[in-house]
């Protein structure tokens with residue numbers, strides 16, 4: 001399988017302002033890629049460059065091996081795009097608007113639109129201007145998914161959606177993946193991306209600061225432990241464990257976080273009597289926030 005998205009040293013400056021700095025990235029066919037970062041990190045800039053809505057200052061983007069500028073019409077037919085600031089004619093009814101957008105893409109069976117609208121609990125008869133932000137976002141989702149595009153590019157797709165509809169959205173992404181479609185979605189929420197993405201890129205201040213599979217990120221994330229001993233606690237052995245942080249001892253109970261695998265911890269525990277042990281799921285949100293810190297703070301050694 002080839003790469004659907006290839007970015008080479010993609011750079012965008014807005015006057016003297018940084019937008020995106022030398023982004024190298026490849027997204028494979030059939031992959032769900034989560035593009036994470038705080039507000040102003042450069043996610044929308046990347047997406048607009050991909051779609052040739054803005055032009056790079058230097059570097060290049062390729063979609064399906066083609067230049068988005070030279071092959072815009074052909075490429076846009078293969079893409080479902082949800083803009084971060086999705087806007088449509090407010091005077092239209094939802095159904096009218098979606099039929100119009102479907103016709104622009106060569107037609108979509110009415111049943112497909114009805115099916116997606118029903119799953120997202122979207123009223124096709126409502127006027128766009130009467131819709132809440134969340135319901136407008138649903139219109140954006142239907143138009144992005146309805147024509148079964150080879151590539152879905154979704155900028156903050158769950159923005160404004162209630163939790164139930166967010167779950168339906170995640171189901172749609174899983175179904176797209178099963179059907180072999182490629183998904184590139186931006187977000188500032190780790191948990192939603194973690195639930196569906198194969199790989200995650202974290203962008204901060206225009207630069208890619210982490211790129212890995214969700215599985216490997218999870219391996220590197222902090223595991224929190226709470227261990228109650230029956231005898232005295234050997235605090236020195238615990239404190240000497242590689243990757244340990246936040247160690248506190250409260251009577252017979254020690255609490256700490258571990259950024260490595262637990263093998264050495266197990267060796268320490270084997271020398272003691274343990275009454276109970278609790279380990280929490282690795283917290284990717286914490287890892288993510290470690291990458292989120294502003295550049296100065298990030299120079300401090302990070303637990304992640």
Ligand SMILES: Nc1ncnc2c1ncn2[C@@H]1O[C@H](COP(=O)(O)OP(=O)(O)OP(=O)(O)O)[C@@H](O)[C@H]1O
Pocket residue numbers: 014017018019020037038039040041042043044045046084
């Ligand atoms: N048209 C523009 N003119 C000037 N600066 C811009 C423009 N668009 C974006 N920027 C700047 O580029 C940087 C990246 O913005 P971008 O919108 O790509 O971030 P983002 O990660 O999508 O954030 P958000 O979630 O807030 O949309 C920010 O500093 C932003 O102020």
